Amino acid sequence: MSDRRNKLEDLAQQVVQQNGLKGLSFRTLADEIGIKSSSVHYYFPEKSDLAQALIARYSETIFERLEAIAKNPNTLQKKVLAFIAIFEQVAKDEKLCMCGMMAAEVESLSTANRDALSDFFSGMERWLTSQLVEHAEELSSQLSPTKLAKILISGLEGALLVDRVAGTNQRLKAQKELFLSWLV
Template sequence: METPTVREQLLQHAQTLLMTRGYNGFSYRDLADLVGVKTSSIHYYFPTKEDLALEAVDAYSSEVLSTIRAIDASLAPEKKLERYAKQFGLVLGNGDQICLCGMLAADIESLPENVRQAVQAFFKANESWLAKVLAEGEARGTLRVNGKVESAARALYASFQGSVLASRLFHSKARLEDVVNSVRIG
């Protein structure tokens, strides 16, 4: 396995810092200390914190959405939701972090516009995927949806995001299971 480049290390550590502290909770000095470089080196790769955050969101979004899209389409809808929940469980790591885009959503008023748009796109992509799964489950009679599927998908996604916050708070991934179980039919 190849050693990550300085740029890759900066991006990886930035993602972790964003997931644990948020956009305003770390500086280039924090990042420099973690990677073992000078802050001027960070500016070489990412001239502004906005550049760093946008690339971190894009990389995170690409990885998470690829994983979600790779969930076997032939699975029953409720099994797809279980796999989706497991993905959220992976986000928790050791229980000290939450979804990068969920964390940034909390900082939305202080985010640069392009980062805000990238976070919104991540939310919309998740909601769209969930809407398809809910529609399939409703058609099969294995999932129940109150109202429009799109509205239910937004509510469900909000529940997943909230569950990682609560899981972090209570140090229990069971909060994720509660979300999946809430949409299943007996």
């Protein structure tokens, strides 16, 4: 992967997490890097190609981190708090989860983009579910691990969304406490 391609993706991802895919233009992207928009089209012929690359890249980054968390022997509490910390870092930069942002724009995405987005969320849920199952003895909730995973992940996505408008982190904190309430 070329360095330039990488820099384009870095910058594009940041813009998408703040302003959305519709808030990102090949022109401004090129300007910030110091090239022309036609050169950006060299790397990403269409905008949907850029979006696809961004989703793939973001997914890779996140799932690598999740794998590292899972591999490291630890309590469920520590593991999931490390998971939640990923969202907290996003919130601190006044951004959204990149895939959460694109989810809001799903009507204007290609079907490949949509599928990749859908895979991202189901992958995160699968990861969290497997952690909850693996540490079942540390859980005290009456709800199934699958449901708990769906609840927490959509809760975290929504918390990022609403907290950013309010300029606080109260909802993210509340979601964290929700998780803690599920532990024995």
